[in-house]
Amino acid sequence: MLDAFSRAVVTADSKTAAIGGADLAGLRNFIAEGNKRLDAVNAIASNASCCVSDAIAGMICENTGLIQAGGNCYPNRRMAACLRDGEIILRYVSYALLSGDASVLDDRCLNGLKETYIALGVPLQSAARAVGIMKAICVAHINGTNTPAMAGNKFRKMETPQGDCSALSAEAASYFDRVIAALS
Ligand SMILES: CCC1=C(C)/C(=C/C2=NC(=C\c3[nH]c(/C=C4\NC(=O)[C@H](C)[C@H]4CC)c(C)c3CCC(=O)O)/C(CCC(=O)O)=C2C)NC1=O
Numbered sequence: 001m002l003d004a005f006s007r008a009v010v011t012a013d014s015k016t017a018a019i020g021g022a023d024l025a026g027l028r029n030f031i032a033e034g035n036k037r038l039d040a041v042n043a044i045a046s047n048a049s050c051c052v053s054d055a056i057a058g059m060i061c062e063n064t065g066l067i068q069a070g071g072n073c074y075p076n077r078r079m080a081a082c083l084r085d086g087e088i089i090l091r092y093v094s095y096a097l098l099s100g101d102a103s104v105l106d107d108r109c110l111n112g113l114k115e116t117y118i119a120l121g122v123p124l125q126s127a128a129r130a131v132g133i134m135k136a137i138c139v140a141h142i143n144g145t146n147t148p149a150m151a152g153n154k155f156r157k158m159e160t161p162q163g164d165c166s167a168l169s170a171e172a173a174s175y176f177d178r179v180i181a182a183l184s
């Protein structure tokens with residue numbers, strides 16, 4: 001498991017090189033933008049249960065067969081497993097965003113997940129759809145562009161200073177895309 005710093009060390013070591021200008025500039029930026037990163041992680045983590053339940057509900061609304069006999073969210077035991085998986089995935093995305101590196105997500109969550117789902121008959125497309133909804137929710141929370149129209153009575157605006165979070169929300173989006181790619 002790596003983070004932005006250990007990744008720079010491993011990359012330099014593989015080239016038997018000193019840590020160079022571009023690597024240091026990247027890490028300097030990582031530090032300078034560190035508080036923004038923590039706010040972005042908080043935007044995900046502190047809205048996690050709402051995000052997961054909304055994504056799974058949305059996935060089921062679009063495909064109600066999932067909660068009928070024979071569907072993979074039926075009976076409640078499977079519904080609970082699905083909600084739990086959503087929470088696990090979101091948690092590892094938040095770890096990746098915190099460390100600025102995808103390896104924790106790859107090694108501890110995605111490695112073997114597709115094979116597990118295929119073995120259990122968990123529909124990959126539906127799982128990817130739920131992850132896609134979580135991505136939309138988290139990007140909106142990081143950017144502060146979530147709206148009462150989409151959130152209903154659960155609407156919650158993060159009380160973070162306004163600024164440019166486009167790089168961080170794009171990075172977060174890339175981790176969700178990584179999950180979707182691993183299930184495709
Ligand atoms: C380390 C991280 C980690 C991950 C990622 C993980 C995933 C994981 N999800 C599982 C099951 C499951 N996962 C789902 C998920 C879904 N079903 C759907 O229709 C939806 C598409 C989707 C929710 C979005 C379901 C329903 C099961 C139970 C399947 C069964 O027992 O028949 C299982 C089998 C064992 C169990 O039921 O607990 C594992 C290992 N476990 C871990 O420890």
